[in-house]
Amino acid sequence: MSAKEAQARIRINRLLEDAGWRFFDDEIGSANIALEPHVKITRTELDEFGDNFERSSGGYVDFLLLDERGFPLIVLEAKAEDKHPLVGKEQAREYAESQNCQFIILSNGNMHYFWDLNSGNPYVITHFPSPDSIDGYRSNSTDTSALINEPVDDDYIALTQLPDYASQAGWVNESERSAFIEKNRLRFLRAYQKQALQSIQSAVAEGKTRFLFEMATGTGKTLTSAAVIKLFLRTGNARRVLFLVDRLELEDQANKAFNFLLKNDFTSLIYKEQRGDWRKAEIVVTTVQSLMVNNKFERLFNPNDFDLVISDESHRSIGGNARAVFEYFTGFKLGLTATPKDYLKKFDAGKSDDPREFERRMLMDTYRTFGCESGEPTFRYSLLDGVKDGFLINPIVVDARTDITTQLLSDEGYSVTLPISEDEEESKETFYQRDFEKKFFSEPTNRVFCETFLANAMRDPVSGDIGKGLVFAVSQHHAARLTQMLNEIADQMFPGRYKSDFAVQVTSQIKGAQQYTINFANNNLLGSANFIDSYKTSKARICVTVGMMTTGYDCPDILNLALMRPVFSPQDFVQIKGRGTRKHNFLEQLFDDQLKDAVVEPQKLHFKLFDFFANCEYFEEKFDYDEILELPKPRSGGGGGEPPPPPELYDSLDPDAIQEVRETQIGVEGMRIDRMFFKRFEDQVQADSELRQHVDDENWEQAAAELVRKYFHKPKEFFDEEKLSKAAGVDRRVSLREILEKVFGLIDEFKSKDELLEEEFHKFMLDLQPEDAQHISAIKYFFKAYATDGELREIIKEGRFAELHVHPGFTVTDYRAVPEQWRNRVPQYVRDYLPLDRFM
Structure with a gap:
């Protein structure tokens, strides 16, 4: 029996026992796990093999799980851990049908599938079902024909809200129907x-x-x-x-x-x-x-x-x-x-x-x-x-980059020229995303952002106020400064009107920020109907946030969005833009019929997207859609403890000015980012005959050097390992060799972080052979956590074990579960043999 078969068997046995299945009679009940028919195994044999049994004289041992009456309930088809569980699918089906079983579990010890033969395909499960739960599931199996044949019309929800709506006079009379729908708040699909x-x-x-x-x-x-x-x-x-x-x-x-x-x-x-x-x-x-x-x-x-x-x-x-x-x-x-x-x-x-x-x-x-x-x-x-279809709207993009933000755009990425000291000449520093958040730009730049935003913002069609808006800042500290500036400028534009209630910081450090988001959507942030008694709209006009109001936030009367930061992720850009795409009728908030007649354009047909960093141009013209902008890894900490205080933003008194304010209405064709996610990085590399020859000759060092020289960090592409890893949906940084192997068809897929960790763990166990197999799960959990968590490595290295009480990923309980002799072996092996950069 191979080691992989043994490891799979150990885990499957443990998973069965953890779920409440029994190999032998005990005080809880009779055994409900049967092995392959005509194959019996005793407790002595189980102990002798250390749960590592795989074969018997009758062939491979399969598991047959029994119900409370001893009848076959589930077939468990076990495979070695280097085989995909689904390879045993048809074999298991044949066996299940012969035993009159409805349910199948397919497992290799690491990945498990559950299959109800009566209702569909196998699907992944993370735990084995307990005897009670599977029996309950069997008793509640349903006939899907009712679902398949259920009539679904546009009034499917309205019939729940008001079952007899269609017979009521307000609906029957077409002239009253709109008012009837609004009064009863009926929703039609x-x-x-x-x-x-x-x-x-x-x-x-x-x-x-x-x-x-x-x-x-x-x-x-x-x-x-x-x-x-x-x-x-x-x-x-x-x-x-x-x-x-x-x-x-x-x-x-x-x-x-x-x-x-x-x-x-x-x-x-x-x-x-x-x-x-x-x-x-x-x-x-x-x-x-x-x-x-x-x-x-x-x-x-x-x-x-x-x-x-x-x-x-x-x-x-x-x-x-x-x-x-x-x-x-x-x-x-x-x-x-x-x-x-x-x-x-x-x-x-x-x-x-x-x-x-x-x-x-x-x-x-x-x-x-x-x-x-x-x-x-x-x-x-x-x-x-x-x-x-007329349900959503596209933005008017307001390109308002300044002298400094234009300077920030360079062939190398986002950079800015600053004096290093009073005695030295100017020297250009390049800031990538995380660095850029720490060393942002000057007070005058922030001010010109705010002034330009308020001077060009869309106005509320009823009150004439600045339309409600969201401003996206770089950090919490930056959000605080922008909020203060917006309130100061609003006081100048509207003396005595807002009294510092115009803009509100909505970030995680602000107490009650979650409720602020709700109040803003409900038009009651710091008050409502403050200036027109019959018009319900939030007194606070602008929320300044970093990331709290990007996804899933529903506030349809937003008219202005402002990107006062560079955006590096297409997903983030689309989510932010999506905050403004909903249509809205502002008359819904107005309760004075005479005033309604005076509103010229009550429907929200556009919204403005203020772009101070050429984000739209970047995603429209320059972004390669194989990647996101370069994101270097944060510097490792100095051994745990409290995180450092938030960095101060770069301050300067040098003036800054908007180069040009240019508005562009996005048409029905949408923005490029709405049409595609990324182009093919492979197209360029696959066409490179010199690179292909290096790969064919297995000259990996020279091939990697050529790949970097020709394709990485160029003005249009900005390719590198990290961004290509993200574009490929891989949760780690892939190596240059892996990229080349994938591009030229030598591998089908990049392995995930966990797949690599599993491979390394198998090597580790083969190399050191654990004496105590029952602790293998705890050892593996420690191995994976130690390999991927730099903070945990520092805690273990420095013996600061008390900090494990508050560590989110690996607790004192987890550490105690690891046998003492393995607490040193795992760190030593990781230090000696694991290239940790593969798991970043």
Whole structure:
């Protein structure tokens, strides 16, 4: 038996026992794990092999898990850890059918799939189901035909809100219908929202249990989600739904929406507010972060407590270890994301065996999670679709770069010429993103930003005030200074009107900032209707933020967005731009009919995007869409302890001025970033015959040097290992050799950080052979944490073990679980053999 087979067997045995399955009779109950028919194994044999058994005289040992009556319930097909679990799929199906089993688990010890033969395809699970949970899941298996055949019309939600609306006089009389809808706040599905639901019905008819919606900001993901929830609950395909979000304000926002839309049929609640009564609700809303703390989700819920799990902003809320929460639950899964398809689409399919290669590199984890391995979501509705159909709007871009911000743009990146000291001549320093945030620009530059913004901002069509807006700053310190400047300038423009209430800093350091975002959306930040009694609009006109109000923030009456910082990520740029794309009728906030007649343009048809750093030009003309701008790794800390105080911004009294204010209305064709995500880096490199020859000759050192010399850090591309790693969707920095191997087809995919760690851990265990196999999980967890966490390495090195009590990733309990002899072996091996830069 190979070591890989042994390691897989150890983990599978442990996972079964942890889930409550028993190899032998004990005080809890009878054994409910049977090995392959006619193969028996005794406790003595199990101890003798140390759980490392794999073969018997009858062949490979399979697991047959039994129900409480001793009947076959689940077939567990085990493979060695170097084999993909799905290779045993058909073998397991044949065996399950012969045993009359509905359920199958496919596992190699590291990756596990659960398969209900009656309802779809295998899907990833992170824990083995317990005997109780799987039996409960079996008893609640449903007939999907009701869901597939459920009629879904545009009044699908309205029928829940007001079941007899169509027979009421206000609806029957067409002249009164608009007022009737507004009075009863009825919500009707748009054509594309119905198509989204119909796409799920079609997917379920094909046996799928996972779905992904890619819908642009402002296209009604919450309303669509409510309709999906009703579809599953009403047809009996779900008893209870879990709605996962990744921020507190989205938790409250979603719960209020579901109660408003579905309260006549179903109950929605926020888990943390009603922990004792959550089972009484059909819809439970919570943040994924709250469930991740100490794996709380495993203690609070059974895997089959929710039959439908919806992940909002799924590109983030299932990222990293948060995915464990999502995968823990059985049943149907739906992901929602605002990332349009067009960000990912740009390459010559005719020159590649894989015409969706780069798209999958960036987002394949999301697609795979939701059963969309082809890279096509279950349903897509992009910003361009929304603009074309008249539901969304594009911005008026206000290009207002200054002398200094223009100077910051160079062939090398963002740079600025500054005197190093009074005695030296000027010397040019180059700042990349994180550096740039520390050494920002001068007070005069900040002031000219604020003055230009307020002088050219769109005005509220009712009150004539500066239209509501968001300003995006570099850091919390920068946000504080911009807020002060905006209030000072507003006092000059509108003497005595605002009294420092014009602009508000909304960042994580500000107490109550979360409520500020809600109040701003509800037009009650620092007061409302202050200047026109019958008009409800926030007294505070501008929120200055860094990142709190970028994703999922719904405030449709925003008229002005200002980028007072460079933006390096296309995703961030699109999310920020999306805050303004919703349409709005300002008369909805005005309660004086005479004043309504005087409003010339009550509809929001445009919004302004102020760009002080040529971000739009960069993403339109210069960004290569294989990458994001260069982001050097932060300098390693000096051994834990308190983080350093926030750096002071670079200060100068040198004057600065706007070079030109140029406004450009974006048409229905959208911005380039709305049409594509990145072009193909491979196209350029694959055409280089000299590089190809070096690779063919396996002259890797010279090939790497040529790659850097010819293609890296050029004015148009700015390629490097880190940015190409991000473009490929890899969670680590890939090496130059790996890049060359991928470009020239020598490898199919880049390995993830965890895959590399698994390989290194196997080498480590083969080299040192653990005596105590039962602690292998604890040793592996320590190995991975130590290899990837610089702060943890410093804590261990300096013996500051008390700090593990507050360490977020590796606790004192984790450390104590590691046998004493391994606490030194792991660090020594990592120091001697692991190239840690591969895991950055």
